[in-house]
Amino acid sequence: MSDSPQDVYKKVLGSKGEKLVEKYLKKQGYKILKKNYRTPFGEADLIAQDGDEIAFIEVKTRTSDGYGSPKEAVVLAKRQRYQKIAKFFWLQQGEEPNARFDVAEVWADGRIEYIKNAF
Numbered sequence: 001m002s003d004s005p006q007d008v009y010k011k012v013l014g015s016k017g018e019k020l021v022e023k024y025l026k027k028q029g030y031k032i033l034k035k036n037y038r039t040p041f042g043e044a045d046l047i048a049q050d051g052d053e054i055a056f057i058e059v060k061t062r063t064s065d066g067y068g069s070p071k072e073a074v075v076l077a078k079r080q081r082y083q084k085i086a087k088f089f090w091l092q093q094g095e096e097p098n099a100r101f102d103v104a105e106v107w108a109d110g111r112i113e114y115i116k117n118a119f
Contacts, residue, residue, distance in 0.1 A: 017061030017106035018045055024112050041084035054097040056086050063108040071103045071115060079119045
């Protein structure tokens with residue numbers, strides 16, 4: 001079964017957004033630890049070290065705000081999934097780091113709004 005053209009477009013747009021955020025974070029001094037980190041609970045777009053904190057980052061890319069801002073798409077279920085992903089990551093690392101959950105809003109024009117401690 002193949003993806004619909006709309007599904008392919010969303011994947012390409014999302015991938016572009018993730019790459020832009022990765023570049024942005026590196027310029028801000030973050031160290032990228034994981035990209036598209038898959039667990040039994042779901043996937044974290046990016047995991048990065050920012051000083052003594054580990055940031056679990058959800059990247060949301062949009063072409064317009066017709067359905068609300070990108071950060072509004074990070075609903076309760078997504079936040080809960082990220083908390084499980086973080087626990088899984090900590091178990092693999094052998095220790096629980098000082099962590100936070102961030103959201104990166106990316107607009108099709110390349111603009112990024114980065115929200116630390118978003119949830």
